[in-house]
Amino acid sequence: MYDVIIVGGGASGLACALTLVSARGRGWSWAEDRKYLIFDTDKSDLNKAYLRNVPGVQPLLGTELLRIIRAQIEHWGGMEFAQERVIEINREDKTYKVITESGAEYNTIYLVLASGFKEFNIKGLDLEVVENPKSPKPGRVMIKHKDYEVLPNLFVVGTLAGLSSHFTSCAGSGVEVAIEILSRMAGKRVVIHDVPED
Numbered sequence: 254m255y256d257v258i259i260v261g262g263g264a265s266g267l268a269c270a271l272t273l274v275s276a277r278g279r280g281w282s283w284a285e286d287r288k289y290l291i292f293d294t295d296k297s298d299l300n301k302a303y304l305r306n307v308p309g310v311q312p313l314l315g316t317e318l319l320r321i322i323r324a325q326i327e328h329w330g331g332m333e334f335a336q337e338r339v340i341e342i343n344r345e346d347k348t349y350k351v352i353t354e355s356g357a358e359y360n361t362i363y364l365v366l367a368s369g370f371k372e373f374n375i376k377g378l379d380l381e382v383v384e385n386p387k388s389p390k391p392g393r394v395m396i397k398h399k400d401y402e403v404l405p406n407l408f409v410v411g412t413l414a415g416l417s418s419h420f421t422s423c424a425g426s427g428v429e430v431a432i433e434i435l436s437r438m439a440g441k442r443v444v445i446h447d448v449p450e451d
């Protein structure tokens with residue numbers, strides 16, 4: 254059983270993953286030994302981008318930004334990466350079962366959908382998928398939610414949550430959801446702020 258599975262490793266999914274693993278190694282017993290997994294098919298829109306409007310970041314290729322965030326996640330440790338397409342998700346009492354293209358099955362307590370706004374064709378869940386009003390291009394989709402939560406402990410982030418398709422907006426939603434999940438695990442509000450070492 255995983256604690257959190259993230260579907261999609263682009264701007265929002267990776268930001269969510271980074272915040273989750275950054276709770277490790279702080280002496281918080283509730284944060285240790287958590288099992289995290291992220292599925293990705295490496296089709297993030299960042300692969301096409303050259304970013305000159307990410308606050309505080311020098312202009313860089315989206316491919317480089319993806320590489321840096323993945324390395325940050327690996328530095329903290331504790332996140333499993335799987336390059337596989339998720340094709341079906343089923344709700345089972347208080348958990349979710351995630352099924353991939355290869356037929357493998359994984360169970361999780363929390364689930365984060367971060368698969369972008371181009372389409373949503375993962376079977377199994379009864380979700381409200383509607384036209385995405387923030388996209389200038391027709392045919393983009395979003396999943397309706399309340400404060401990013403779609404079903405109990407199932408969240409949507411990034412462009413699939415209807416956010417503007419900019420890195421900072423999408424990454425921010427991933428952070429919001431990660432902090433909400435960590436707070437539920439801890440049973441209290443969590444903030445992760447670091448200060449320089451002496």
Ligand SMILES: Cc1cc2nc3c(=O)[nH]c(=O)nc-3n(C[C@H](O)[C@H](O)[C@H](O)COP(=O)(O)OP(=O)(O)OC[C@H]3O[C@@H](n4cnc5c(N)ncnc54)[C@H](O)[C@@H]3O)c2cc1C
Binds near residue numbers: 263301315338423
């Ligand atoms: C040409 C271009 C230029 C851009 N320039 C800028 C810019 O200058 N500044 C800026 O702020 N933003 C820019 N963007 C926008 C930015 O790249 C997106 O807003 C951002 O990547 C969206 O994040 P996301 O997490 O919603 O989706 P994505 O980053 O697209 O990630 C979705 C991920 O989910 C994976 N996935 C999908 N379905 C599944 C599945 N079933 N199973 C497993 N994985 C799955 C995909 O492979 C992908 O990796 C640009 C975009 C484009 C296309």
